[in-house]
Amino acid sequence: MQLHLSPEDQAFRDEMRTFFTTQVPQSIRDDVAAHRDVTKEQYVEVQQILNAAGLAVPHWPAEWGGRDWTPLQRHIWREEMQLAAVPEPLAFNASMIGPVIAAFGNQEQKERFLPETANLDIWWCQGFSEPDAGSDLASLRTAAVRDGEDWVVNGQKTWTTLGQHADWIFCLCRTDPGAEKKQRGISLLVFPMDTPGVTLRPIELLDGGFEVNEVFFEDVRVPAENLIGEENRGWDYAKFLLGNERVGIARVGATKRMLVDAKAHATQITSGGRPLIEDPSMRARIAELETELLALELTALRVVSNSSDGKPNPASSVLKLRGSELQQAATELIVDIAGPLSLASFADDEATDVPEWARSATPEFLNYRKVSIYGGSNEVQRTIIAGTILGL
């Protein structure tokens, strides 16, 4: 047992911290810190800066841009990005399709896709969920039927995050409707979003923003070589990919930043004739949240140090579950600090005297309800914990 980071890891952390706070444009980091929408151009700019420095896809195989970092170093890398309010490398590229292609794609696919995926020259989106297949993903109905050298895809996907920016989609399709288990007849296809027959409809969210979409497929022709891995083994790749998704989803660094911000905000608000930060119940609430967050961070470090490479650790369900709860608790705290000022939510800068953080508080709170739903809802995580860990 050893509390301190090793000198090497300390040096690594300093290196990351310096890079993120000096090489990523301040204006973009300010936008992230203020919970403003990050534009496509900003995402691309940052990911290309990171990629140029070998910091976009360190968990990939070395030959495709990965670094042989320890799990702890990867944790530090992600944590420092979040603390520095750096937009993380696009998850669909860096954590999802990239690792799947690296693991299961053929050499041609690797060469075709991985460099552009790492560099965000291709923006990927995810075609998994369907209107009738949410938590029950395996019951998806979007069908791909073989016709000569093509697959012909028909159906509908939903919750496709940032699909409006996407160049390509990776898409689970049912290729064997007669398979004994519904999980067995699914394949993973990739194709450009501008393929004829693909249409996209943005879904407005509660915060007034557009970040998810419905995607419709009508006789979309996908060349056979765009199948990733083996036919009808798509479910295995999806599980592999969703396991990756859960790692790092604790988002401790981001929540830490929110708590630091919350304390600063609470000094700006007068409540009962004194700064809100002096209110004992507000202080107690912050102290509790900080302790909860510390417990989560330490648990993430334990999971990191126990994770055998590649396999998702079932304890990572704890990170997703608790991580989402604490992100939500932090957004709620900020709404409560803003109090009545939170009602100025959609005022433009010039139309209001209410500070930006107070205006964005409730839209953010409402938007963050999603974090316990996406990436495997908290109910799914409880099912995993009860089943896989407790054997129930």
Add this chain to the structure above:
Amino acid sequence: MQLHLSPEDQAFRDEMRTFFTTQVPQSIRDDVAAHRDVTKEQYVEVQQILNAAGLAVPHWPAEWGGRDWTPLQRHIWREEMQLAAVPEPLAFNASMIGPVIAAFGNQEQKERFLPETANLDIWWCQGFSEPDAGSDLASLRTAAVRDGEDWVVNGQKTWTTLGQHADWIFCLCRTDPGAEKKQRGISLLVFPMDTPGVTLRPIELLDGGFEVNEVFFEDVRVPAENLIGEENRGWDYAKFLLGNERVGIARVGATKRMLVDAKAHATQITSGGRPLIEDPSMRARIAELETELLALELTALRVVSNSSDGKPNPASSVLKLRGSELQQAATELIVDIAGPLSLASFADDEATDVPEWARSATPEFLNYRKVSIYGGSNEVQRTIIAGTILGL
């Protein structure tokens, strides 16, 4: 809508309050207030005082000692008893078997049992739960087989509260093992606890006390006339009886008394150099609990005013569920006020300087874990709410 009690109901409340605080011996009320065990003799003494004044079984039919009170008056009656720390009329007699016999018994049974039941000349106990039939009561296995003019009972009951004091037991037995639905083959038998073949084993609880028992039946012969109501309709009577059990189980008066006591205790303890009652977080916790309790009390009043006679209102599940949670919260509060003093839990008076309330705090807290389990566990109540009220 009207906030205040009517003048008649105010007078009724005053009458109850005066009776309970002047006619029931102070020493017994002190024992209840101090969470000491109430002895059999004390229970009997109080119930006989109440019965002589017509206050033991007001909800029974008038000819058997009942009063034609409004539901609100019954509520006030129970509330004032709890506030005055009067041991309530034994539930097994007054709320359970009495009403069942009054409703479903034959005239002979009514005459034989009801007066002695009201006066606690007979002490009843309940033979419902079995080791393998807890929340799933209908799967009970204790069998009664007809043999000439007798039923012969074999099997085992458990969680028989205060069975050690009991003269008679009312007992659900399976009389038709071949019934299509398991609920259909059950009958309600009553018999003396000293019938040959009945044995009782007290179960020690976490607080060191003995209040529940296992009861074993080995070839217990019960005369046929001791069947209450019709053969194989025992499940209906049980449901009728358990509905009655839930009413009044919110125990608002008792919890209110605990909160008043808690505030007094908190003035006696020094914490951080000042009386604990001055600690803002302690005050906030008490304020919240008081508000929660008020909400429960008001909900009980609403249920009371909406209850059509006889039928248990499904909203009474809210009272049981929340009532048990608040009783438990009050006991937990008192443990926290006692702090380290709670460790003196089993010290005799002369062996300790720690006040009695602090010593009994944790045993009481542990014992009160039962209130969310018995009388239909909180899981059963949630099932009722989801099913009966929300239609889920």
Add this chain to the structure above:
Amino acid sequence: MDFTFDTEQHALREAVAGLLQRAYDPEKRRAVTKDEPGFDEKTWSQLAEMGVLGLPFAEEDGGMGAGQAEVALVATEIGKVLAPEPFVESVVLAGGLVAAVGTAEQRAELLGPLAEGASLVVFAHAEPGSRWTPTATGVTAAQGADGWTLTGVKEPVPSGARADVLVVSAAVEGGTALFVVRADAAGLTRTGYRTHDGTRAARVTLDGTPAELLGEGTADRTADVELALARATVAYAHEAVGAMQTALTTTSEYLKTRKQFGVPLSKFQALTFRAADMYVSLELVRSIALWATMVLDAEGSSPEAVLAAADRARLQTSKAGRHIGKEAIQLHGGIGVTAEYSVGHYTSRLTAIDHLLGDGAWATGRLAERIDAGTVEALP
């Protein structure tokens, strides 16, 4: 003790429910709240015709002389469909202040048109940088030869850009006074914007703006403001109860119809138990809200009793609203966070109500100061 409504109250509820349910379904509400002024002027007029906008005012002031029970009924129906009309903001809060503090002349002049739907009156009280205080500091009043003028910023002011008349709290020597400011007053600048719950708010900038003192004399009006906020709080509690009820109904229906893993979600006990807990929260807050209304209406209720009742209502509304609002979304899954589906808007409005006049933690702090007063009595 009587929780029931009488025949007339039932009739009022039926009428209001009928009107609002015709006016709003989720689609219509989305359309109405997209355009200015964020509510439907026609519905507002119909409410006026029905007498709803004058409910709590004395008949001599142009009102209906009804009590808080009637206000509660209306607020509940508003909550059920999330009607964006500023009933509590205007009638209960601003109107309530005018009724309590205004001279007979002011009452007639302001409340009659408010009741008729001809003049929207709102209370401009919140100030950037402070949180739930009954006093004013950011806007100050000065008395000159031509009367009073106000200077400073009020924000956010609900429906502040649309309002015809503003009741403005301002610092005067010795405390906080109340003033009436007309929409066309000199030196008045209002910038309106949408709020997350689909309603509107505004920054109201006063720069030597002529204002009329509300009521007689410049005695400190803090206590009046406290009481008016308390009454509005209780009305909001009912609006919130209505919203929670619909959120729960919507969630239950969804659980019954939405299938996952081949069965309706209502087969998943972990979900139905959570719906049951939502029901418990709903019934508890409903009880407190009804009781607080009775305290407001009861003869002889002291100001302290009214404030305490409002704080209890606020605390329970905050807790229940958060619980039900969050669970309603979570039990829906993804669709719950979309603006295209109804349930998230209920959560949004519940969050707004929770933060307009003081949240649960804030109310707890106030109640905590009073716990020495012995038992809390439901039946006084």
Add this chain to the structure above:
Amino acid sequence: MDFTFDTEQHALREAVAGLLQRAYDPEKRRAVTKDEPGFDEKTWSQLAEMGVLGLPFAEEDGGMGAGQAEVALVATEIGKVLAPEPFVESVVLAGGLVAAVGTAEQRAELLGPLAEGASLVVFAHAEPGSRWTPTATGVTAAQGADGWTLTGVKEPVPSGARADVLVVSAAVEGGTALFVVRADAAGLTRTGYRTHDGTRAARVTLDGTPAELLGEGTADRTADVELALARATVAYAHEAVGAMQTALTTTSEYLKTRKQFGVPLSKFQALTFRAADMYVSLELVRSIALWATMVLDAEGSSPEAVLAAADRARLQTSKAGRHIGKEAIQLHGGIGVTAEYSVGHYTSRLTAIDHLLGDGAWATGRLAERIDAGTVEALP
């Protein structure tokens, strides 16, 4: 940053686990805790033989010179089987105080026999009427010609009647000092009793009782007491983690085997989800407990850092212990509240641990004073 134990530590854990698991199953524990002194003297001796009772003491004081990690391992194993031996009370807390404050002579005289299992040393500190303070007021020390005498009452003192030596905190001019009192001292009266968790405590009455000053000089020892309590708190956190782990395992097993409505309870999603939440609580508190131990052991940890780490451990232990303790009983149903079944005893002990040295709310209050210090750093 390294959460893993080394080979020697693993070996220690195996040895202690083996000993304690042989010594205790629920039946044996019930039997042992029924009789005086509430623990098994033989097991205590075996722990001594294994070196466990001298673990944290310097070798020159008769100890093993191990760190807090080793203490944590032992405490966890104790918690797993609810071994009633007063390891934390005696070795960690009382022994820790002697090690920190005592003179070389006192350390040799008290810690050697403690390590050998020959002398049970406990800390008599709590006083009736006060709650979790590092100072003493109810027992006062007076210096006479023949040395120090103590007068007053300490209660409850864990294992106070069985103890061979008491370390007593007492008020002196300028603060709180620590004293050593022998079991046979004049004017010492001890009345022992059972506590709800099966262990023993006592009232310790001192009436002009001769006592030896612990350490040199009468400087205020409050800071030493704080630190010793912090170390004991972290050890208790591990004991609690062990207890929670068994409570969860027992509950999971029960859900798998207990049938209701014709199926195992593990088919009821509302129950298994709650078990999952218990697991989450357990892993979170385990992380904090391990971290706090590392803070204690780390070179250069300031007293402030140690106290803060202990408070965080205390807070999380309190929350998790209440959560898991209550749910373990509830998910069992009736059998959970009986003394005849094991799980309720875990809840009982968790409740005791929570209240011995300060509960979660109390720790939160202390942490709340420090929140301005910026980000909480897990990795210093």
